[in-house]
Amino acid sequence: MSLLRNLVVVHLLSALSMLNSHVFTHAASTSPPVTRPRIIFLTVLDTDDDYDESEFANYGSPPEVMATAKTPSLHREVKLCRYDPCQENQKPCTQLSAQTGCLCPGVSRADEPPHAPRIKALLPITEGNDTGKVAVLWCAPSSVVSGYRVVVEGHSGDAYELGHASRRGVVDSLEVGTKVCVEALNNAGHSTPSEFSCKRYDPPKSPDHEFLAWIIGGGVILLLLLIIGSLILWKCKMCKKGKRDSTDGLGNPSYSTGGTL
Template sequence: MASLYGNLVVILFFVSPTMHSHLFAHASTSSPPITRKRITFLTGLGIENDSNDYEDHTSPPKLVPSVRNPRLFSESAFCLYDPCLENQEPCEVLREKTGCLCPGRTGEDTTPHAPRIQALLPITEGEDTGKIEVQWCAPNSVVNSYRVTIEGTADVTKEFGEESRRGLVGYLEVGTKVCVEAKNKAGHSSPTDFSCTRYERPESSDHKLLAGAIGGGVAFILLLTIIAVVLCRRQMCQKAKRESVTGLGNPSYKSERPS
């Protein structure tokens, strides 16, 4: 019996280290490893790592600033074309030469827009002295000719070419209405507030000079009158003061003593 117990003790002595190591290895493999979570911080510039929680320090990614490429716009300028001047190259010709921009305009098969009157100016020199020059600006339409009409003279009209921007008419009375119409194959424009105006005689420089002289003379006379009134009142005040002083010194003003 004693030998049986001894054999068991010897067997446990050799087996126990093996079981201990086996149990330890099994425990180490079955239990999950203890790890620490990674903490990241988001900022406006990028991602930053918490370097204190890692043994493996990794540098944050480098941020490359974005480069904004400028957008290039190829804008064409408007053509140097004035619709109020004569003897110019058409805007379409300038566009073909330089690539500039022309304002849109209606075609030949559309009734043109009305032109705009700039001025009614009387001629003061030469053989046309006394006549009226009508000046206008072309509309944004295809125009073949212009026609100037005068109020009260339906039979008297003046025709001018498509490149014209001015024309002479006869003598006009003050208040006469003058209109300019644009014409093409589709018809003619309708009168508007800016294509018609009434003639008003401009003031000449002589009249302005005369009016200025008269105004200056009236102002001078008024100034002299004011000065004369001021001086007269001043003299009257001084005279009254002298008379009052003289009256106080006259013995006749003293009261007589009773006898």
């Protein structure tokens, strides 16, 4: 009986072991394959520097090599020419650029009509031989200019021609509100009048005129105050006189200086 029992136990153990191996085989066949990370090996070529492999293991990338030689800067400081387009009789900007290497502002081509200049002011002349006339001041445009023309409204046939270096012209006396325009000229034509190349004459007020206006204004105000004060005094006197007359007219009629009635 003991032998028979031992045989039964052996058969049971062998059956269990076969069942476990079948289950493990089925699980291995149905589970997805394990994806292992790809290992990339770095190889340093053509270098004289020796690096420790432990640094590669710790940081994952080779140390950065700093350049010891300084690269010369190719940029140069930009220097603009000291050229004022509103100043009269100065050196052309092209000549300044050739002498010092400075940069000039861009200009339009010589085969194109110039841009319109800009009027700075219309000022009356109070001294010298041109006393009573008007000075016209302007600034040059960013164009090739061979000359300027000053045109006064109402005097189309009396235009004033001036050279390319001029920034000032003198015209005859003008009435207040007269329009004055400045045109730039070259071989391709002339500039088109614009809101900043034309200006209406509005002479500034002199200090003497302002002082005289203050005096006149003060005199008018003083005269008005005197008139108003006189009216107030006259009104007060009339009121007092009316009260006095009304008091005298309301006396006791039974009173008599000669005795009783």
